[in-house]
Amino acid sequence: MSGNQFKRGELYSFITGVASTAIARRLQKNFKQHGIDITIEQWSVLYHLWKQDGQSQQELCNATFRDKPSITRLVDNLEKLKLVRRVASAEDRRINMICLSEAAHALRDQTMEMANQTLNEALGGVSTEEIEMCKSVLQRVYDNLK
Amino acid sequence: MSGNQFKRGELYSFITGVASTAIARRLQKNFKQHGIDITIEQWSVLYHLWKQDGQSQQELCNATFRDKPSITRLVDNLEKLKLVRRVASAEDRRINMICLSEAAHALRDQTMEMANQTLNEALGGVSTEEIEMCKSVLQRVYDNLK
DNA sequence: GACATATAGTTAGTTATGCAACTAATTCAA
DNA sequence: TTGAATTAGTTGCATAACTAACTATATGTC
Numbered sequence: 001m002s003g004n005q006f007k008r009g010e011l012y013s014f015i016t017g018v019a020s021t022a023i024a025r026r027l028q029k030n031f032k033q034h035g036i037d038i039t040i041e042q043w044s045v046l047y048h049l050w051k052q053d054g055q056s057q058q059e060l061c062n063a064t065f066r067d068k069p070s071i072t073r074l075v076d077n078l079e080k081l082k083l084v085r086r087v088a089s090a091e092d093r094r095i096n097m098i099c100l101s102e103a104a105h106a107l108r109d110q111t112m113e114m115a116n117q118t119l120n121e122a123l124g125g126v127s128t129e130e131i132e133m134c135k136s137v138l139q140r141v142y143d144n145l146k
Numbered sequence: 147m148s149g150n151q152f153k154r155g156e157l158y159s160f161i162t163g164v165a166s167t168a169i170a171r172r173l174q175k176n177f178k179q180h181g182i183d184i185t186i187e188q189w190s191v192l193y194h195l196w197k198q199d200g201q202s203q204q205e206l207c208n209a210t211f212r213d214k215p216s217i218t219r220l221v222d223n224l225e226k227l228k229l230v231r232r233v234a235s236a237e238d239r240r241i242n243m244i245c246l247s248e249a250a251h252a253l254r255d256q257t258m259e260m261a262n263q264t265l266n267e268a269l270g271g272v273s274t275e276e277i278e279m280c281k282s283v284l285q286r287v288y289d290n291l292k
Numbered sequence: 293g294a295c296a297t298a299t300a301g302t303t304a305g306t307t308a309t310g311c312a313a314c315t316a317a318t319t320c321a322a
Numbered sequence: 323t324t325g326a327a328t329t330a331g332t333t334g335c336a337t338a339a340c341t342a343a344c345t346a347t348a349t350g351t352c
Contacts, residue, residue: 022211022291025310039310041338058300065168070339072302077337094300094347122287130283137280141268145168171340178341185340187308204330216309218332223307240317240330296351303344309337319328 027118036111038081043111045074046083046100050108054097056089065142083107173264182257184227189257191220192229192246196254200243202235211288229253 024040031038038046048063049055055063057071064071075098078084083104089095123131170186177184184192194209195201201209203217210217221244224230229250235241269277 022288026291028310039337056300066338067340068301069303069341073338076302092300092348096301122290124290125286126283130279133276134280134283137272137276140271142168144268144270145172174340185307202330212308213310214331215311215333219308222332238318238330242331294352296349298347298349300347301345304342306340308339311336312334314333315331317328317330319326321326322324 023118023122026122027115030114030118031111034110034114036107036114038083038107038111039077041074042078042081042083043115045071045078046104046107046111049084049098049100049104050112053100054087056095056097058095060098078104169264169268172268173261176260176264177257180256180260182253182260184229184253184257185223187220188224188227188229189261191217191224192250192253192257195230195244195246195250196258199246200233202241202243204241206244224250 027043028040031040031043044064045060048060057068057075060066060071060075061068066074075084075086075096078098079086083101084098085101086096087099089097173189174186177186177189190210191206194206203214203221206212206217206221207214212220221230221232221242224244225232229247230244231247232242233245235243
């Protein structure tokens with residue numbers, strides 16, 4: 001294994017083992033401390049619904065890079081929490097449109113504020129240029145594999 | 147929410163939702179296609195044991211950035227697969243030293259080759275400098291939060 | 293119209309994660 | 323030296339992930 005390949009292995013280890021969980025764990029803890037009982041995964045679905053309400057589960061799969069069973073269960077749990085409801089589409093009855101409840105709308109500002117705080121904390125000492133470059137690299141990795 | 151903060155939200159989404167799973171999924175698929183029935187998480191533990199055999203579970207926690215119950219269960223499953231065994235330390239009987247079996251040693255070259263192929267594929271069009279920069283950013287993120 | 297194919301979503305089974313509470317062994321201090 | 327605090331590891335519970343197999347609706351072709 002060449003030196004460079006070893007570094008790539010380390011990057012793999014880092015991407016899958018650290019960066020993907022450290023921010024999530026911190027954000028989860030902040031939610032909990034503020035009495036907000038949703039998981040980060042649930043929040044990431046709400047995040048995309050706040051951008052556009054009424055998306056289908058398939059659209060949420062694409063947006064969150066999850067598979068269909070994962071979204072089915074996240075929506076199940078969000079429904080239990082009365083944060084979303086499934087509304088059958090009139091045009092295509094295979095489709096569930098996922099619609100935010102009033103409670104979910106109310107969560108937006110509160111959690112977005114915490115997310116920003118956490119991300120500012122996490123990204124202390126990281127410049128905007130570096131953030132952009134990371135995004136670009138991660139996008140290329142994703143495109144290479146999809 | 148300012149423009150920059152929105153970009154940070156997108157980065158969060160990307161880090162937790164894409165980069166952390168795309169490479170892992172591809173590597174998992176490659177393992178399966180070659181008849182290697184271990185999970186990526188199990189592989190990531192073996193990866194650190196190949197670097198140094200006989201580490202304690204706590205050392206594996208630190209190396210893989212997982213908590214103790216996660217390592218307990220990964221070691222449980224690796225033991226079921228007869229890839230490692232727990233050996234009680236003579237000096238400190240609280241400690242399990244995790245030791246690789248012959249079968250696990252044999253897996254090393256085969257899976258490392260696949261990992262390198264997958265990472266080369268994933269990192270196509272990404273320069274060594276960019277990889278280093280990403281590692282540096284992810285390290286700073288981790289340090290900021292730990 | 294009827295049958296093949298594709299698409300949206302669900303269910304079952306296994307593995308993994310985080311948290312909290314626990315046991316057992318070790319260390320430190322009065 | 324005994325009793326408190328620390329450290330290593332395990333167990334229980336809830337949530338989430340992927341794969342494979344499934345149902346139901348829609349589309350397209352003969």
